[in-house]
Amino acid sequence: MLLNANGYLTADELANQLLVSAKTVYRIIDRLNQGVPSGRLITSTKGLGFRLNYSIYLKEGKTKNKGPDEVVSSAERQGMILDKLLENAPRAFRVHDLFEPYYVSDSQMEVDIQAIRKMLAVYDLQLQRQNLRLTIVGHEREIRRALQDRFISSGLIDLDTLTPESQLLDPSATAFAIQQLRNIEEETGGTVPYPYNVNIVSHLYILITRNQVVQQAGDSTAAFSMDSDVINNHPALYGIAAKILGHVESYVGHTLPLNESYYLMQYLLASRLAFKRTKKPQKSALDSLVERVTRSFVDGVSRASEQPIQDDRLATDLESHIRPMLTRLNNRIMVHNVLLRDIQEEYPSLFKSVQQTAEKISRQYHLPEISSDEIGFITLYFARYFEEHKPGLNTLVVCTSGLATSKLLVTKLRTTFPELLIQGTSAKKDVGRHIQRLGPIDLIISTIDLENVNHIPVIVVSALLTDRDRERVQNTINRLEGSEQMLSDVTNTALIQLSVDAKDWEDAIRQSAQPLVTQGYVSAGYVEDMVQTTRESGPYIVISKGVALPHARPESGAQKVGIAIATLTKPIPFGNKANDPVRFVFALSATDSRTHLRALSELVDFIGDRDFLQALQNATAPEQVYDLIKRYEERHDFNG
Numbered sequence: 308m309l310l311n312a313n314g315y316l317t318a319d320e321l322a323n324q325l326l327v328s329a330k331t332v333y334r335i336i337d338r339l340n341q342g343v344p345s346g347r348l349i350t351s352t353k354g355l356g357f358r359l360n361y362s363i364y365l366k367e368g369k370t371k372n373k374g375p376d377e378v379v380s381s382a383e384r385q386g387m388i389l390d391k392l393l394e395n396a397p398r399a400f401r402v403h404d405l406f407e408p409y410y411v412s413d414s415q416m417e418v419d420i421q422a423i424r425k426m427l428a429v430y431d432l433q434l435q436r437q438n439l440r441l442t443i444v445g446h447e448r449e450i451r452r453a454l455q456d457r458f459i460s461s462g463l464i465d466l467d468t469l470t471p472e473s474q475l476l477d478p479s480a481t482a483f484a485i486q487q488l489r490n491i492e493e494e495t496g497g498t499v500p501y502p503y504n505v506n507i508v509s510h511l512y513i514l515i516t517r518n519q520v521v522q523q524a525g526d527s528t529a530a531f532s533m534d535s536d537v538i539n540n541h542p543a544l545y546g547i548a549a550k551i552l553g554h555v556e557s558y559v560g561h562t563l564p565l566n567e568s569y570y571l572m573q574y575l576l577a578s579r580l581a582f583k584r585t586k587k588p589q590k591s592a593l594d595s596l597v598e599r600v601t602r603s604f605v606d607g608v609s610r611a612s613e614q615p616i617q618d619d620r621l622a623t624d625l626e627s628h629i630r631p632m633l634t635r636l637n638n639r640i641m642v643h644n645v646l647l648r649d650i651q652e653e654y655p656s657l658f659k660s661v662q663q664t665a666e667k668i669s670r671q672y673h674l675p676e677i678s679s680d681e682i683g684f685i686t687l688y689f690a691r692y693f694e695e696h697k698p699g700l701n702t703l704v705v706c707t708s709g710l711a712t713s714k715l716l717v718t719k720l721r722t723t724f725p726e727l728l729i730q731g732t733s734a735k736k737d738v739g740r741h742i743q744r745l746g747p748i749d750l751i752i753s754t755i756d757l758e759n760v761n762h763i764p765v766i767v768v769s770a771l772l773t774d775r776d777r778e779r780v781q782n783t784i785n786r787l788e789g790s791e792q793m794l795s796d797v798t799n800t801a802l803i804q805l806s807v808d809a810k811d812w813e814d815a816i817r818q819s820a821q822p823l824v825t826q827g828y829v830s831a832g833y834v835e836d837m838v839q840t841t842r843e844s845g846p847y848i849v850i851s852k853g854v855a856l857p858h859a860r861p862e863s864g865a866q867k868v869g870i871a872i873a874t875l876t877k878p879i880p881f882g883n884k885a886n887d888p889v890r891f892v893f894a895l896s897a898t899d900s901r902t903h904l905r906a907l908s909e910l911v912d913f914i915g916d917r918d919f920l921q922a923l924q925n926a927t928a929p930e931q932v933y934d935l936i937k938r939y940e941e942r943h944d945f946n947g
Contacts, residue, residue, distance in 0.1 A: 309349060309359040317356035384409050385422045386457070392423070392434070392443050393454050395520055399442035427453065447521070451513050452639055458509040459502070459643040477516065483558055484511035487551050491575065494547045502642045503578030503631075510574050511555065514567065518559050533569040540591065541576065548572040570638075577634040597630045600668055604629070607664030608689050612657065621692045628684060636675045644680035651683070654690050655861075655899030661686045699728035700787060703741060705753035707734055712770045719772045720752065724780060727752075749787060752780065792868060794906045794913070795936050801826055802871040803929035812846075812881045812889070813838050816857045819873035820894035828871075828896045830864030837894065841881075849883035854914045858895040869896040870906065872932060874924060891923060913939055 309316060318329040336349050336357060351357050388405050406416050420441070424434045430453045432445035443450065488507050492498055499507060538545045548571040556563055601622055609616040635642065644650070651658050665677040665685070704720065706713040713732050720727055730748065733741040738760055742748050751757065751765045766783050768776035786793055802822045809815035820834045836859035841848055849855050859865070871894040878888030893910060913919045919939060926932045 309357060315352065315356035315358045321357065381415075381419065381422075384411070385419050385426070388419065389423050389426060390454075390457055392441060393450060393457065394516060396443040396445075396450050398520070399437070399440040401440055402436070403439070405441065429453075447517070451510075451517060452641075454513050454517075455506075455509055456641050458513065459505060459641060476512070480512055480515045480558075481508075484508045484515065487511050487554060490551060490554070491547060494550070499578055502644065506640065506642060507574055507578060510571065511551075514563075514571075515555060515559055518555075518561075518563060533566050536591075537576075538569065538572070541572065544575050545569070545572050548575060573634060573638045574640060577631045577638065577640050593630070593633065596633060596672065597626055600633065600672060600674075601625045601629050603668050603671065604661070604664055604685065607667060608657075608660050611660035611663055612689075612693075614693070616689075616692065618692060618696070621688060625685070625688050628688065632677075632681055633674070635681075636677070639675070641678065642680050642684075644683040646687075647680055647683040650686055650690075652899075654686055657689055657693070658682065658686045659898070661689060697726060699726050700749040700784065701745070701747055702727045702729050702750045702752060703738070703745065703748050704729060704732045705735060705738055705751060705755065705757065706732060706770065707755055716752075716754070716768075716770055716772060720780075723772070723777055724784065726784060750783065792906050793940055794870065794909045795933070795940055797868050797906045798870045798872060798933070798936070800929035800933050802828075802869060803932045804871070804873040805926060805929065805932070806876045807873045807892075808876045809879055812841070812855075812879055815855070815873075815875060815879050815881075815889065815892055816841065816894065819892035820857065820871055822871045823869055823894060823896050826869070828865070828867050828869035830866070833859050833864035833896065834894075836860065836863035846881040846883035846887075849881045849886040849889055850911075851914050852886050853878065853888065853890040853920070854886070855881055855889045855892045856895060856910075857892065858897060861898050865896045865898045867896065868898055868906070870894065870910065871896075872923075874926070891920065909940065 309321075318332045321332045322329045336351075339349055340347050348360055348363050349357050350360055391405065392400065402416065402420075406419070411419070420434065420436075427434050427443065427445075430445065430449040432443055432449050432453060435442050435444050485508055488499060488504060488511070491507065545568065549568040552563060552568045552571060555567075604625060605616050605622060634640070662679075662682050665682050668674065669677055702720070704713065704717055706716055717729055717732060721729060727750070730745045731741060735753075735755055735757065738751070738757065742760070742763075748763055751760060751763050753765055753767055754770050756767060757765050764783060764787065766776075766779055768779065786796065804819065804822065807815070807818050809818055816837050817834055820829070820837060823829045824831055824834060837857040840859055841857060848857050873892045873894070875890050875892065878890045880887045881889050891914070893914075895907070913936070916939075919935070922935050923932060926935065
């Protein structure tokens with residue numbers, strides 16, 4: 308929230324948006340600031356509130372590597388011990404030697420060992436204990452895959468400059484691996500983009516260090532199966548991989564199995580790497596699968612987002628990602644998406660649509676699970692498409708100040724708001740006729756007051772379009788496009804119940820939220836999570852005198868943003884001494900942390916008005932409640 312705020316936010320504003328107390332906000336901010344070594348991440352100014360120190364936010368985005376002498380969390384300690392065991396497998400280490408630098412008790416050692424066992428189980432690797440020593444046992448390929456995942460997710464290679472970020476790396480081996488990437492780029496005449504450049508460097512680094520360790524142990528690198536058809540279809544790329552492997556052999560001082568060239572080639576194929584083919588391969592089964600998976604993604608996201616998608620360029624761009632992605636899935640090669648969290652926050656609904664589509668595609672085509680990192684990359688392709696294909700808002704301008712003033716207003720609107728498709732101008736008396744002639748109109752911008760015109764939103768502005776007018780227009784555009792929904796946008800008469808007879812607070816929540824289930828806003832499990840969350844976290848959902856706002860985590864089953872409203876026949880105690888008993892229940896369905904904030908802010912304003920609550924209590928029909936909300940929105944000027 309602070310990241311997206313233009314200025315300061317008070318503790319109360321943050322508390323209302325987070326649905327917690329102001330004291331909790333202060334505790335959260337203190338905890339965040341304690342975790343930042345370079346300064347205060349969130350600053351406060353008396354009388355203004357809190358704001359994000361953006362430069363520190365960007366600077367602290369990179370992980371600081373800690374050594375054993377520093378205070379580390381249990382997860383960090385387990386990770387560092389796991390790294391040491393993986394890097395040196397199959398070498399065994401004394402348990403005491405592994406844990407001595409961290410000064411932990413015997414019981415904590417056992418907890419850590421069990422945690423490491425669980426992490427290794429994902430890769431079908433075993434942590435064996437014998438004679439007070441620990442060692443990792445399993446296939447070499449799985450050891451490398453575990454190392455690769457640890458390597459990439461830990462950010463040990465700087466993604467911008469491709470330089471070592473940690474003293475944990477061998478600087479000579481890292482520099483050599485980076486040079487081999489440059490050699491690959493020179494051979495192909497292109498640049499390997501992020502994150503594939505980091506994948507190749509980490510693969511080469513692990514190839515070098517593992518062969519040094521395994522060779523010393525008298526073991527050989529485990530065999531990787533080879534597909535001659537793949538080699539025959541990509542002879543130039545296989546030749547590059549073999550050449551790079553020769554460089555690695557010179558570096559480590561001994562020969563490596565030929566299938567290491569094939570395995571490196573798989574990384575190159577998985578890296579969206581452009582290269583010159585010596586011959587054009589025939590259409591393969593992979594080509595056909597790429598086309599079908601791409602079409603399934605386009606069709607699935609189109610259905611989930613309820614927006615038609617017809618664009619050959621999108622399909623072509625998607626194919627360029629999906630082809631290497633399928634190679635990565637087949638070879639269990641992970642990519643790390645450093646933008647994943649930002650993508651999830653910026654495009655929550657779209658990310659969810661892509662994620663649901665990916666799950667169906669994995670089942671349909673018998674593919675391994677598609678990771679969140681891959682889903683994040685695919686989401687960006689669709690985000691760009693929707694940004695470029697935003698439907699414009701058909702707009703009618705009503706102005707009675709003369710032709711010159713009317714043209715000036717239209718020019719300013721077109722310049723400031725390119726998403727407005729100005730269909731024409733009209734005098735007040737001709738509005739109805741123009742609407743019939745022009746067809747569907749989404750918005751009317753007028754310099755004079757207008758009566759209700761076919762339920763079309765009307766914004767009254769000055770002929771000079773002041774800054775305040777621009778803000779009002781932008782707020783309305785955001786609302787119509789769905790990015791900032793008002794309370795009247797996220798509720799309706801089907802979600803409103805009056806005089807609900809509830810026996811206790813649990814029953815009040817379930818009955819109040821039932822319309823959300825019936826209307827397809829949430830699953831039944833979401834409502835049960837509302838009850839469970841209230842049971843575990845206490846009656847903090849009672850946010851004002853007599854008002855409860857039950858909600859649950861979006862992943863519990865929220866399908867779309869909505870607020871169900873219920874008045875209770877008799878007040879029910881929820882266990883909040885300050886604000887009990889509860890007479891009004893507003894059950895919230897939130898699909899993410901942002902979309903509902905405007906409607907929620909509006910609701911908080913309304914319930915702070917005792918006249919609004921009195922009118923709500925006196926209402927005898929859902930239509931009266933909805934009209935009440937609309938009237939209050941107009942009175943409070945929530946359009947901006």
